[in-house]
Amino acid sequence: MHRSILRSPSAGLVIVLLALGTLLTLVAGSHVDPVSGQSVNNFLNAHTLIQMATDASTFAIMGVGATLVIISGAIDLSVGAVYALAGVAMAMVLRAAGPMNPVATVGLGLATCLTVAFLCGLANGLMVVGLGVHSFIITLGTMWILRGLAFVASHAESILVPAALTSVAKASLGLGASLSPVPLLAMLAVTAVGAVFLNRTVMGRHVLAIGGNAEASRFSGLRVNRIRLGVFLISAVTAGVAAFLGASFYGSATSSDGTGYELYVIASAVVGGASLAGGKGSALSAMLGALLIVLIRQAIRTLHLDQNYEWIIIGTAMIVAVVVDQKGSQLLARKLTKQTLSS
């Protein structure tokens, strides 16, 4: 049991996160809280941690979808644009609907976000499967098309969303006025659902199979094209969930929301060990990957490093993380092979 935990692909990331977190706690220093009069660590405090989780939640939620797409052997570059279009569509629908009771507002908003995202995923999936063009090209195209639709529909305005949504996304759930754990909880929930889907459901296993060997999967009777379509639907829907949370949390939506998110999301998945060759990846690791990226950004702030270096550090860290992960799994594979052969 111990060995299987240490061997799981997430273990290395957890260790790196804990090490980096400990280091930051030690060097961050502390300040005196003006209200309570107690000394508070500049890094290890509820406010900073929940803020980081909120930042990470967007990437982590979409990262679960991206992980599935990557495991299946494809790529989805359109999730940032789906995020923008779903957010803008929700804000516009709610503005047109006018004042309603809070439950109806939240329900209509969520339904709009998810429906729009689902349709975007359907378009991606149908084109990837039906046109036989590489998913990189298709989703590069839809990335621009969908953002363009959001731009045209909203006239590039920032549209406010009703306060009912913000009060849900920022609910303190009894933690104290300035803390809002809803994005954190949503991130954990989506990751959990993603992990169960991947490890325990029939379709999850099928996604791993077609990513490992699509030909052999077809020879085993799997409907490969349906599964391919399915992962694009899921990917887009996770972008819809993230858009609902994001627009609600920040109180508005515009067509430029989520610009560049697709790359953060893909980075989270691959830092989490997903293989672009397909067949390998984990939802939990994708969340840890998102947390690592956010933690690095936080470290730059906490340590008062020059913010201008943020991109350089994140880029370097991503390459290092992936290289270390690959070397590690090669070593492990060799060890496993030897053990199996000698047993």
Add this chain to the structure above:
Amino acid sequence: MAAPAVRFVGITKRFPGVVALSDVGFDVASGSCHAICGENGAGKSTLSSILAGIQTQDAGDLVIDGRPVRFNSPRDALAAGVAMVHQELAFCDNLSVAENLFLGQLPTRRGFLARDTLRAQATELLRSIGAAIDPDRAVETLSIAQQQLVQIAAAVGSGARVIIFDEPTSSLGERESEQLFALLRSLRARGVTVLYITHRMPEIFRLCDSVTVLRDGRHVCTAPAATLDEATLVQRMIGRRLEQYFPEHQRAAPGAEVLRVEGLSSAGKFSEISFALRAGEVVGMAGLVGAGRSEIARALFGLDPTATGSIRVRGERVAIRRPGDAMKHGIGLVPEDRKRQGLVLSMLTRENTTLPILDRFARWTIVQRQKERQVASTHLGQVQVRASYFESPTVTMSGGNQQKVVLAKWLAAASTILILDEPTRGVDVGAKAELHAWIDRMAAEGAAILLISSELPELLNLSRRILVLRAGRLVGELSRDEADQDALLRMMAGIKSA
């Protein structure tokens, strides 16, 4: 007398679990066309890949033109004047013929590619072997025969004095073969020594000066072709009388008809194929490479959407449009290419075993692992896969064990009609015997088995009757008592019996 072009001395090569070549020694006279023949697995390809520097012998010496050599790479062999024309052609398909011919030494002028020089050199080289191919065409636009010519040109261009041809006519038509034979004669006239690997009798007698027969990795004889006839040669290739493995139960009357195929056709692959399978019988399917055997298997399993014709399972006409339909009617396919089609190598043995039937273990779409493990281990146990493999990736297993996992997969799916396409290809001798015993046992338990194999002893030992295909058509059926290796080979190649 001139030194032989090639002298093999005591060549031995072992692979895990099998000795591919054992103390093989003979001479190839300079400027001759020398055939190397034998059954599949006799060691022909291993011997030629050692001569071409693709593999290195474990013991023994190679002597080229009187000089001992040791090749560690095809480059070494080329430097010594030995080149090989492969069964599978290796080119950069997207580049032009000229670029492929001179890939290692592209002519340049002031650092830039000298296109006219390249074209002129290529044209000259192609003309020297009488090939009318535009050097500017991309290799991917050429026919197989033309690609072969380009390969021969490359061999000649590199100054090769010994050229190995590995089954060169296996994917050529009649006329293209004739052109190749003419070229081989002209190469020989120019003093090039040709090693010709084949199992096609007529080609040997038409082309070759001398013949070496290999059997089970050993050298049987080397003799001038003129002193042999087909019957002698076949007998030397087979050597022993086939051991009578044929199990008693196959003599018993088979059960009810479970599969009837009528008029199955697919454009360009096979046409008007009709046959039936009964419960409890193993029916062999023989044919040369390209005869359409695997294509028929794919069509029966729903992997050829263009196939037409009628398929009846237990008397009922069924539509098989995808593998899922075939599985529903109890058909399982053990495909020809285990690594590409049979297994998801990155997945665990258990996961591969249950892949086609995973939804049977699902409750609310969640896989019940307990049930899954139980079913997987039952069926893996039946084919004698060790329990330590169940939870490890299939990529770590030997070929024989991997093949057992593919079998377990269709056992788990409760298949009653099994199509086995080259089930023992690339597995070692021990695993092969286990697989044969398994095929036999499945039939005894009432499965109907269509056994496709290039290994004639395997077909003869296991099958109750053998269907013979040639060029996409069913050309005959031999019963157990009529079938022997000679008759099969003749029917597969289309030679009238003597």
